Amino acid sequence: xxxxxxxxxxxxxxxxxxxxxxxxxxxxxxxxxxxxxxxxxxxxxxxxxxxxxxxxxxxxxxxxxxxxxxxxxxxxxxxxxxxxxxxxxxxxxxxxxxxxxxxxxxxxxxxxxxxxxxxxxxxxxxxxxxxxxxxxxxxxxxxxxxxxxxxxxxxxxxxxxxxxxxxxxxxxxxxxxxxxxxxxxxxxxxxxxxxxxxxxxxxxxxxxxxxxxxxxxxxxxxxxxxxxxxxxxxxxxxxxxxxxxxxxxxxxxxxxxxxxxxxxxxxxxxxxx
Amino acid sequence: xxxxxxxxxxxxxxxxxxxxxxxxxxxxxxxxxxxxxxxxxxxxxxxxxxxxxxxxxxxxxxxxxxxxxxxxxxxxxxxxxxxxxxxxxxxxxxxxxxxxxxxxxxxxxxxxxxxxxxxxxxxxxxxxxxxxxxxxxxxxxxxxxxxxxxxxxxxxxxxxxxxxxxxxxxxxxxxxxxxxxxxxxxxxxxxxxxxxxxxxxxxxxxxxxxxxxxxxxxxxxxxxxxxxxxxxxxxxxxxxxxxxxxxxxxxxxxxxxxxxxxxxxxxxxxxxxxxxxxxxxxxxxxxxxxxxxxxx
Numbered sequence: 001x002x003x004x005x006x007x008x009x010x011x012x013x014x015x016x017x018x019x020x021x022x023x024x025x026x027x028x029x030x031x032x033x034x035x036x037x038x039x040x041x042x043x044x045x046x047x048x049x050x051x052x053x054x055x056x057x058x059x060x061x062x063x064x065x066x067x068x069x070x071x072x073x074x075x076x077x078x079x080x081x082x083x084x085x086x087x088x089x090x091x092x093x094x095x096x097x098x099x100x101x102x103x104x105x106x107x108x109x110x111x112x113x114x115x116x117x118x119x120x121x122x123x124x125x126x127x128x129x130x131x132x133x134x135x136x137x138x139x140x141x142x143x144x145x146x147x148x149x150x151x152x153x154x155x156x157x158x159x160x161x162x163x164x165x166x167x168x169x170x171x172x173x174x175x176x177x178x179x180x181x182x183x184x185x186x187x188x189x190x191x192x193x194x195x196x197x198x199x200x201x202x203x204x205x206x207x208x209x210x211x212x213x214x215x216x217x218x219x220x221x222x223x224x225x226x227x228x229x230x231x232x233x234x235x236x237x238x239x240x241x242x243x244x245x246x247x248x249x250x251x252x253x254x255x256x257x258x259x260x261x262x263x264x265x266x267x268x269x270x271x272x273x
Numbered sequence: 274x275x276x277x278x279x280x281x282x283x284x285x286x287x288x289x290x291x292x293x294x295x296x297x298x299x300x301x302x303x304x305x306x307x308x309x310x311x312x313x314x315x316x317x318x319x320x321x322x323x324x325x326x327x328x329x330x331x332x333x334x335x336x337x338x339x340x341x342x343x344x345x346x347x348x349x350x351x352x353x354x355x356x357x358x359x360x361x362x363x364x365x366x367x368x369x370x371x372x373x374x375x376x377x378x379x380x381x382x383x384x385x386x387x388x389x390x391x392x393x394x395x396x397x398x399x400x401x402x403x404x405x406x407x408x409x410x411x412x413x414x415x416x417x418x419x420x421x422x423x424x425x426x427x428x429x430x431x432x433x434x435x436x437x438x439x440x441x442x443x444x445x446x447x448x449x450x451x452x453x454x455x456x457x458x459x460x461x462x463x464x465x466x467x468x469x470x471x472x473x474x475x476x477x478x479x480x481x482x483x484x485x486x487x488x489x490x491x492x493x494x495x496x497x498x499x500x501x502x503x504x505x506x507x508x509x510x511x512x513x514x515x516x517x518x519x520x521x522x523x524x525x526x527x528x529x530x531x532x533x534x535x536x537x538x539x540x541x542x543x544x545x546x547x548x549x550x551x552x553x554x555x556x557x558x559x560x561x562x563x564x565x566x567x568x569x
Contacts, residue, residue, distance in 0.1 A: 085528075
């Protein structure tokens with residue numbers, strides 16, 4: 001009886017340990033993007049353009065080689081909510097308090113279009129969710145609240161949000177420490193420069209964590225961007241790869257199967273046995 | 274092209290259980306991805322398999338019409354209800370409930386992809402109705418699912434019976450001088466069809482009861498054995514399903530969303546090979562009869 005009780009205890013302990021291990025494996029790991037001061041030498045820009053034209057920009061530092069669009073957004077301090085769509089990844093439903101409420105995602109009237117800029121180049125419309133986007137040093141992630149129908153136009157260019165596109169580690173560290181000192185005021189300045197509507201919407205106080213030292217809001221850039229409305233159409237969606245050889249394989253396979261089916265149909269009509 | 278009779282237990286052809294595994298696997302693949310390329314390949318593979326094994330006297334045209342109708346409805350609903358997308362085709366007045374707003378090419382294409390998935394799934398289960406006999410479908414199910422198998426077989430049988438009745442009643446009414454004039458005139462066909470379907474169902478239930486349905490475990494005179502060809506078909510199909518589900522669980526992208534603008538779907542050659550594996554039964558030609566093992 002005692003042996004049975006001990007065995008049960010061991011089994012229970014093992015089960016608890018396994019459950020704890022499973023839960024630990026399910027829990028999100030330590031974020032790649034640190035919110036600590038000077039934690040990373042890599043930087044990526046974030047540009048958010050609201051439906052009323054107001055613009056919010058952030059420069060986020062991170063310490064790893066790559067970062068996902070979702071991690072960048074999380075570290076920027078800009079409040080957002082999303083919905084996962086299978087392997088597409090996370091779609092942004094509400095960003096920086098716009099829309100304040102929503103019933104469907106993406107919205108029936110407007111939605112948040114996601115753009116990517118690689119190495120300071122022009123915006124490209126992303127065909128993947130922000131959790132599937134991979135960004136490196138010098139890249140930028142952009143959002144614009146656009147009408148559901150029609151060609152989505154790109155947000156303001158990310159140039160200047162993080163200063164020079166390619167920065168050395170030393171320069172980046174220096175900038176990061178500078179932003180440490182000015183993060184609180186810079187975040188507020190961004191919202192103010194972006195326009196009164198953004199401030200009225202409470203975007204900056206609600207979303208910009210004043211204690212986040214990795215945020216270096218580029219107030220000047222934001223103001224400049226807001227004064228020059230971006231109407232340039234984005235380039236083709238960024239699928240993350242170039243020519244897909246798999247498409248050729250699929251075309252050959254599909255053509256073969258379709259040809260065989262047609263032959264069988266024709267033979268069936270002729271009554272060939 | 275030779276077409277053998279539907280394989281009954283022990284008759285030349287694939288074993289019912291191999292057909293069942295193939296159908297379940299093909300449906301799994303078709304519904305596990307939104308990628309139109311994979312869905313199209315599954316539909317083509319299933320169509321080839323169906324055409325290879327279709328017994329004489331059975332036609333695929335009614336099935337084709339149903340597929341076209343279902344796919345068209347899916348595309349139309351998505352076009353009218355989804356208003357997202359960069360390429361606007363037309364605009365409906367905004368005060369129209371649900372359908373009011375922009376009609377976009379992206380919504381139309383995504384609706385077509387939904388319809389393609391539906392068509393692929395229907396083609397995958399079509400052999401259970403068009404190739405196998407109802408008792409083969411029952412035999413194909415695992416023991417614990419025997420009653421489910423009977424329900425599935427009965428349902429599949431009723432669908433084709435419904436189609437036959439519709440044709441017969443329509444022909445009979447035309448001979449009496451009936452002509453379709455608007456929706457109301459179809460009452461003269463639909464009402465007899467529904468009444469006949471109810472009558473057939475009652476008769477089927479009485480027949481099953483008279484034959485002792487539910488009195489005990491079903492027995493069979495001859496039991497089909499899985500041959501090498503059956504195992505190959507079942508294994509390749511199951512492998513394709515495991516490949517798709519496994520890659521999905523592993524986070525490898527197998528989906529495609531055309532919003533906000535259309536772009537070419539990403540293709541993984543390994544998954545293309547998985548789709549092609551589903552076409553294996555179209556290469557497994559009917560062979561000579563195999564002696565059946567005596568059952569209990």
